[in-house]
Amino acid sequence: KAGVTQTPRYLIKTRGQQVTLSCSPISGHRSVSWYQQTPGQGLQFLFEYFSETQRNKGNFPGRFSGRQFSNSRSEMNVSTLELGDSALYLCASRSLAGAHEQFFGPGTRLTVL
Amino acid sequence: GNSVTQMEGPVTLSEEAFLTINCTYTATGYPSLFWYVQYPGEGLQLLLKATKADDKGSNKGFEATYRKETTSFHLEKGSVQVSDSAVYFCALIGGSGGGADGLTFGKGTHLIIQP
Numbered sequence: 001k002a003g004v005t006q007t008p009r010y011l012i013k014t015r016g017q018q019v020t021l022s023c024s025p026i027s028g029h030r031s032v033s034w035y036q037q038t039p040g041q042g043l044q045f046l047f048e049y050f051s052e053t054q055r056n057k058g059n060f061p062g063r064f065s066g067r068q069f070s071n072s073r074s075e076m077n078v079s080t081l082e083l084g085d086s087a088l089y090l091c092a093s094r095s096l097a098g099a100h101e102q103f104f105g106p107g108t109r110l111t112v113l
Numbered sequence: 114g115n116s117v118t119q120m121e122g123p124v125t126l127s128e129e130a131f132l133t134i135n136c137t138y139t140a141t142g143y144p145s146l147f148w149y150v151q152y153p154g155e156g157l158q159l160l161l162k163a164t165k166a167d168d169k170g171s172n173k174g175f176e177a178t179y180r181k182e183t184t185s186f187h188l189e190k191g192s193v194q195v196s197d198s199a200v201y202f203c204a205l206i207g208g209s210g211g212g213a214d215g216l217t218f219g220k221g222t223h224l225i226i227q228p
Contacts, residue, residue, distance in 0.1 A: 004156075033215060043202065045215030058215055090156055092216075100145045100164075100206040102216060104156040 002027065004093050004105035012111045018079040021108045025072050025093030031055075032074040033102060034066060037088040046089075049074050050096070078110075086112045115140045119203045119219035126193055127227050134188040134222045136177075136203035144205040146170075146179055146186040147216070151200045160188075160201070198226045 005024045013019050025032050034046040045058040049068035066076045072093075078085055088109050092102035119136045126132060138146070145164045149157040161170030166181035177188045186203060203219040 035216070042220045043204075043216075043218040045217070048215060056215055092157075100216075101147075101159060101162060102206075103159065104149075106156045 004091055004103055006089075006091050006105040006108050008108060009106065010109045010111075012113065013081050014113050015081055015083060017081050018077065019081060019110060021076045021078075021089055021091075021110075023074045023076070023091030023093075023105060025074070025091075026095075026103055029093035029095050029103075030072050031094045031096055032068055032072065033092045033094075034074070034076050035090045035092065036060075037090060037107070038084075038086070043090075046076070081112045083112050086110060115144065115205055115217040117203050117205055117217055117219035119201075120222055121220050123223040123225050125225045125227065128195055129192045130226075132188070132190040132193045132197075132224070134201055134203075134224070136186045136188065136219060138184050138186065138203070138205050140184075140205055140207075140217075142207070143181075144207040146177070147204045147206075148175070148177055148186070148188050149202040149204060149218075151202065151221070153199075157202065193224075193226050195226045195228055198224055200224070 007022045031050045033048040037043045047057045048055045052068045063079045068074045088107045090107045091105045094102045116139045147162045148160040150160045161172045163170040163179035169178045175190045200221045202221045204216045206216045
């Protein structure tokens with residue numbers, strides 16, 4: 001079974017631009033979560049989607065948004081990019097039948113100049 | 114809310130040494146506990162998990178026991194290899210301290226194994 005895939009793997013943007021990241025979960029998994037990883041703040045939960053609905057949200061500004069499609073694929077959007085948004089963005093999927101076990105993709109490395 | 118504390122390192126050991134990475138947590142209720150590993154340039158891989166008190170998770174020679182009384186989930190391995198060099202994250206989810214649907218991570222422990 002294929003793992004979680006994320007595209008693109010690397011992105012370079014400038015301040016003020018917006019960016020969209022994509023995540024395809026493991027086949028059969030209906031939940032997708034997004035995390036931000038930075039050297040200073042570590043790994044932080046952004047939000048989770050299940051059946052096209054946002055179930056929970058971490059403590060991030062409204063510039064960070066997401067959505068999920070009927071095939072469970074998810075996109076995350078960051079508007080008005082700031083230098084501090086430079087990070088590795090990780091997507092994770094899970095089957096809710098599991099014990100909260102989440103499977104991570106390789107991440108998208110975003111650099112904001 | 115939930116929180117996880119772990120030693121950040123770097124932790125440097127010689128090959129075949131015994132490894133312990135400490136992890137303690139704060140959460141109400143009964144969260145599920147995990148250890149994830151991250152190799153350079155990659156995402157997170159689930160190493161092991163435990164879902165209730167006294168459960169022992171194990172995988173690839175690594176072990177950790179869910180200790181409710183000490184709110185700990187220390188990672189151990191009897192004999193480390195150079196290939197174990199990576200960053201290890203302790204994490205939890207659930208309980209009743211908030212973040213029920215998002216993992217709460219420790220800062221990560223950078224492990225370096227020298228031949």
